[in-house]
Amino acid sequence: xxxxxxxxxxxxxxxxxxxxxxxxxxxxxxxxxxxxxxxxxxxxxxxxxxxxxxxxxxxxxxxxxxxxxxxx
Numbered sequence: 001x002x003x004x005x006x007x008x009x010x011x012x013x014x015x016x017x018x019x020x021x022x023x024x025x026x027x028x029x030x031x032x033x034x035x036x037x038x039x040x041x042x043x044x045x046x047x048x049x050x051x052x053x054x055x056x057x058x059x060x061x062x063x064x065x066x067x068x069x070x071x072x
Contacts, residue, residue, distance in 0.1 A: 017071050020071065021064075024067050025060075025063055025067055028063050028067075029059075029060065032059060040052065040056055044056065
């Protein structure tokens, strides 16, 4: 069995790229939240706007795919 992927360097790289992806995702979400005319989280949670929640979910998935492709 090949255990080269269990080295400390590869595990550290994986954790670094995962952390970098999460940070890039959250920064991009904050930027999108700032350029919209209302607060996304408040509109979804307090006002229960289902249509906006679906649009934000699609945006989150697309940003995640873009970040994953850029890191990969």
